[in-house]
Amino acid sequence: MxxxxxxxxxxxVARINAGPHEVTTQxxxxxxxxxxxxxxxxxxxxxxxxxxxxxVRIAYILWDQPPKGVTQQAAEVTPIGGLTRVPAHGSAVVRVTGKEAVAAVARNSDGPAVSLKAYNSQ
Incomplete structure (x- = not known):
């Protein structure tokens, strides 16, 4: 690049709450x-x-495998679920549903470089 x-x-100023901690995914x-x-x-x-x-919303990210010295890039980004409200000091569970999300998890789950990222949204 x-x-x-x-x-x-x-x-x-953003209209959404964003705190000092990231919402974690498991x-x-x-x-x-x-x-x-x-x-x-x-x-x-x-x-x-x-x-x-x-x-928040969840992105399932497949990363490319570049040669040494080249910056890693997202090769594929798939939404998991929709807008999800997570309570203060609490948790929520989002099911993997929808044809695209189910296929992405099946296709990339054995891959060497994937991420699950929660990001603030409206």
């Missing part, structure tokens, strides 16, 4: 047991350590 230049023309099997994100999972548990509820 090349260097990028950015000019900020304006800034605004892959679960069909019985609700914790498993690795590298296995074929059926659900994702989201955990919020902050003092207020948050709304």
């Amino acid at each position: 090349a260097d990028v230049r950015v000019t900020v023309q304006s800034a605004a 892959a679960l099997d069909r019985h609700g047991r914790e498993i690795s994100k590298f296995e074929r999972f059926s659900a994702v548990r989201l955990t919020n350590e902050d003092d207020f509820p948050v709304a």
Whole structure:
């Protein structure tokens, strides 16, 4: 990739809560047991350590395997579930449903480079 230049023309305060902690993700099997994100999972548990509820979405990311010295890039990004509210100091479970999400997990679960990322959303 090349260097990028950015000019900020304006800034605004976000309307969504974002705390000091990231909402964590944990892959679960069909019985609700914790498993690795590298296995074929059926659900994702989201955990919020902050003092207020948050709304997040989940991205399942397949990373490429570049040669040494080349920056790793996302090769495929698939949404898991929809907008999910996670209570303060609580958790929520999102099932892997929908043709695209189920296929992505089946296709990439044995791969060497995948991530489950929760991100703040509306």
